[in-house]
Amino acid sequence: MNASEARAGRGTEAADDAEDPDDLHVEEALALVNDAFGRTSGDPARARARDSRRGGSRPDADGRRPAARPARHDDRHALSWTEARTVAEHAARRGTGRRTAPHAPVPVPLGTALGLTLAAPLTALTDLPPFDTSAMDGWAVSGPGPWAVREEGVLAGHAEHPPLTDGEAVRIATGARVPPDTTAVLRSEHGRTDDNGRLHATASRPSAPSRSGTPSRPPGVSRAGAGSTVAHGQDIRPRGQECRSGERLLPAGTLVTPAVLGLAAAAGYDTLSTLPRPRVEVLVLGDELLTAGLPHDGLIRDALGPMLPPWLRALGAEVTAVRRVRDDAQTLYRAITRSGADVVLTTGGTAAGPVDHVHPTLHRIGAELLVDGVEVRPGHPMLLARTKEDQYLVGLPGNPLAAVSGLLTLAEPLLRTLAGRPAPEPYTMPLRDAVQGHPQDTRLVPVVLRGDAALPLRYNGPAMLRGVAAADALAVVPPGGTRPGQETELLDLPWASGGIGVCFT
Ligand SMILES: Nc1nc2c(c(=O)[nH]1)N[C@H]1C(S)=C(S)[C@@H](COP(=O)(O)OP(=O)(O)OC[C@H]3O[C@@H](n4cnc5c(N)ncnc54)[C@H](O)[C@@H]3O)O[C@H]1N2
Numbered sequence: 001m002n003a004s005e006a007r008a009g010r011g012t013e014a015a016d017d018a019e020d021p022d023d024l025h026v027e028e029a030l031a032l033v034n035d036a037f038g039r040t041s042g043d044p045a046r047a048r049a050r051d052s053r054r055g056g057s058r059p060d061a062d063g064r065r066p067a068a069r070p071a072r073h074d075d076r077h078a079l080s081w082t083e084a085r086t087v088a089e090h091a092a093r094r095g096t097g098r099r100t101a102p103h104a105p106v107p108v109p110l111g112t113a114l115g116l117t118l119a120a121p122l123t124a125l126t127d128l129p130p131f132d133t134s135a136m137d138g139w140a141v142s143g144p145g146p147w148a149v150r151e152e153g154v155l156a157g158h159a160e161h162p163p164l165t166d167g168e169a170v171r172i173a174t175g176a177r178v179p180p181d182t183t184a185v186l187r188s189e190h191g192r193t194d195d196n197g198r199l200h201a202t203a204s205r206p207s208a209p210s211r212s213g214t215p216s217r218p219p220g221v222s223r224a225g226a227g228s229t230v231a232h233g234q235d236i237r238p239r240g241q242e243c244r245s246g247e248r249l250l251p252a253g254t255l256v257t258p259a260v261l262g263l264a265a266a267a268g269y270d271t272l273s274t275l276p277r278p279r280v281e282v283l284v285l286g287d288e289l290l291t292a293g294l295p296h297d298g299l300i301r302d303a304l305g306p307m308l309p310p311w312l313r314a315l316g317a318e319v320t321a322v323r324r325v326r327d328d329a330q331t332l333y334r335a336i337t338r339s340g341a342d343v344v345l346t347t348g349g350t351a352a353g354p355v356d357h358v359h360p361t362l363h364r365i366g367a368e369l370l371v372d373g374v375e376v377r378p379g380h381p382m383l384l385a386r387t388k389e390d391q392y393l394v395g396l397p398g399n400p401l402a403a404v405s406g407l408l409t410l411a412e413p414l415l416r417t418l419a420g421r422p423a424p425e426p427y428t429m430p431l432r433d434a435v436q437g438h439p440q441d442t443r444l445v446p447v448v449l450r451g452d453a454a455l456p457l458r459y460n461g462p463a464m465l466r467g468v469a470a471a472d473a474l475a476v477v478p479p480g481g482t483r484p485g486q487e488t489e490l491l492d493l494p495w496a497s498g499g500i501g502v503c504f505t
């Protein structure tokens, strides 16, 4: 293991020689062959999509018309990586003229709301805390000490205690509501009772920052000590300190995290109004795929069937089914047209090989091709289509890393819109090593994050998952590549940003 591998820490080789340049040449060559053999067929759906793009009738996210791009020698349909993501993000809104996520909000119990999006602002249903409470175990006291201590103490969860009179104290537990006319709480370690049962404030170490959320001692008030008195309000959490009933705590569109669940419960909610997860049906194409055991006789293991469902859930989807579909046009046609999912996600069959049935089937259905190829490596044959009102099809290429690329380029923004989730804040980091670029296309390259740099990983070829399985993010390498230290956009992988338990629910 060399130094960079040791830093990467997972035994995965960092891409000191970031990419095998042959990969790119092979892809280029394949694309040229593809073009020569008629990927630009007279397919009317594709022609429509192409014409609308060429005619400049598809404005970009800001309503501007994108400048005409020079035709590429290898793939005249392809959109740039950024354009493709914008189209995918806006597709679900644009179809119906809606500006928001298309599904009606549903109330769901807190126990099942994790990972959903708030359809309405979270508004406090109560003051928090709902009554004045003790922030410490000790005594509720009234006025300056010493104090006569009541016999019966106050525990959390009990009804209101009778008011204290000046010079009185009562034992109190953290979280218990303080009796009326309490002026402060004296921590148990800051008081002692004398032989007559009277409570005195004792010398104490300087107070730690108060757990009540306010300074435990207002400026200018001396700390509790023998003969001294306790600051007014000390260690009392006043009613409404965190919020008042009716106050807006979180906006609509917030992702329901464990902390949101906790806040909602504290604020009085039993159910939350959320947007339903978009339902995704996964169709895994390929007669060569095995679901168990070792590869044999030209058959290989299906890597996408196990990988996609949890990843899709992390992107906000509900996976309704994963079906294996034979390399047969009629079977694929039936599988797509019978699906009631919001999004059909196919894997494989996007290219122009003898059993690549995705394009012809979309044509037969009369689907509208919104994205037909993207200037990105790997994954350039990926596509997005509208198959019917309110149903989309994302076609992921079969090569596994190309499928990941399609997932993050097209499925992620589409599902994000459908789920009503906010867009992640884009961010950049310097890439430690140079990464060779594709001449025209964006590259997505697995990286690990170490300190304040990202290390490109090897094993980033289209058919390989070894790099991405060890990665924290994918670097968005612009055409032409990056220099060492160049600030580069990163796409976080869900397990790196949220932890497996949080995001794969
Ligand atoms: N003449 C051309 N051929 C190809 C081109 C091209 O431009 N012209 N592009 C290449 C690129 S780039 C990609 S990516 C693939 C996309 O192909 P498909 O989407 O049609 O996928 P398949 O041909 O079905 O499979 C490709 C490859 O991936 C393997 N595969 C498929 N599914 C799985 C799975 N679930 N788990 C693991 N591996 C899978 C499959 O066995 C093939 O090896 O097309 C190139 N060809």
Ligand code: MOO
Binding pocket: 027, 376, 377, 378, 379, 380, 381, 397, 399, 401, 402, 462, 463
């Ligand atoms: O480049 Mo493909 O798009 O090999 O994955």
